[in-house]
Amino acid sequence: MNGSSKATSQRSNAYSVMVGDIKITAILESYTESPPGLLTGWSEELLQSRQAESLRGLAAFISINCFLIEIDGRVILVDTGLGGEVTAATGRLEVELRSIGMELGDISHVLLTHLHADHFGGAISEAGICRFPNARFLAHRAEHDYCFGGNKPAGNPMAVQQYQFAQRLRPILSQFDWVEEGQIIPGVELVHLPGHTPGHSGFRVRRGQDSVLLWGDIVHQPHQQFADPSIGVSYDVDPAMATETRRKIMAEAMVRKDLIAGTHTDFPAFGRVKAEGDGYCFVPLVWSSAINKALAV
Ligand SMILES: [Zn+2]
Numbered sequence: 001m002n003g004s005s006k007a008t009s010q011r012s013n014a015y016s017v018m019v020g021d022i023k024i025t026a027i028l029e030s031y032t033e034s035p036p037g038l039l040t041g042w043s044e045e046l047l048q049s050r051q052a053e054s055l056r057g058l059a060a061f062i063s064i065n066c067f068l069i070e071i072d073g074r075v076i077l078v079d080t081g082l083g084g085e086v087t088a089a090t091g092r093l094e095v096e097l098r099s100i101g102m103e104l105g106d107i108s109h110v111l112l113t114h115l116h117a118d119h120f121g122g123a124i125s126e127a128g129i130c131r132f133p134n135a136r137f138l139a140h141r142a143e144h145d146y147c148f149g150g151n152k153p154a155g156n157p158m159a160v161q162q163y164q165f166a167q168r169l170r171p172i173l174s175q176f177d178w179v180e181e182g183q184i185i186p187g188v189e190l191v192h193l194p195g196h197t198p199g200h201s202g203f204r205v206r207r208g209q210d211s212v213l214l215w216g217d218i219v220h221q222p223h224q225q226f227a228d229p230s231i232g233v234s235y236d237v238d239p240a241m242a243t244e245t246r247r248k249i250m251a252e253a254m255v256r257k258d259l260i261a262g263t264h265t266d267f268p269a270f271g272r273v274k275a276e277g278d279g280y281c282f283v284p285l286v287w288s289s290a291i292n293k294a295l296a297v
């Protein structure tokens with residue numbers, strides 16, 4: 001080895017916590033540069049000056065996380081990431097699942113927070129074949145009505161582009177069940193968080209007094225959007241409703257001291273929300289080498 005490691009990726013891109021006897025594992029599927037013009041609601045100059053103040057580098061990067069829920073003998077995946085080419089930084093779902101002893105065929109359910117490409121892209125191969133042969137897919141019924149209900153959306157070009165990407169799921173729609181708010185699997189509740197898309201959702205995993213809320217696209221750039229929840233993204237189908245939902249769920253998470261994790265919260269994704277200034281800040285769980293119970297605070 002001559003004293004230098006040739007590794008180009010981290011040893012582990014998976015991080016687990018326990019909620020009661022339920023193991024929840026965050027998996028960093030991709031870490032990639034944020035698309036230009038992603039954030040909306042404020043001038044580009046102000047957003048850039050805030051980015052500079054954050055000392056995170058001038059190019060904003062984005063975590064794309066998936067979550068594995070091991071509950072009552074089931075193995076449930078929340079979102080599938082971008083998919084595509086496997087590199088040191090992207091397309092890593094299958095690699096990371098293997099690192100924790102799981103195969104794609106072990107997944108019994110795939111829960112999708114919504115039908116944007118960075119959430120369902122890993123579900124299908126280049127040839128349009130489902131990569132989860134033994135899984136039922138669950139998503140909110142409003143996503144079906146929006147993407148496959150026959151009315152092509154107009155307006156917001158970024159949202160229309162995502163709608164067009166979602167058509168790639170048509171070959172595997174027979175594996176889908178369309179659901180609504182409430183318990184969808186014992187121990188797992190769908191929480192409707194509309195605005196970003198009509199059926200955009202989170203999933204609350206609960207055991208007794210312990211719970212974690214896994215949300216989709218409430219934030220894309222956590223350091224900007226927790227501080228100022230009025231900042232949206234160009235992919236929002238209904239920007240006003242998305243902002244209202246973001247404000248509401250952040251306030252609720254703060255008051256309840258909920259453990260939360262998001263598709264785009266900085267890996268290892270888990271943390272809590274506290275008030276700061278006119279907005280909030282995200283307090284990440286500190287990395288532990290042991291798999292700990294996510295204690296109430
Ligand atoms: Zn989205």
Ligand SMILES: [Zn+2]
Pocket residue numbers: 116118119216217263264
């Ligand atoms: Zn997303």
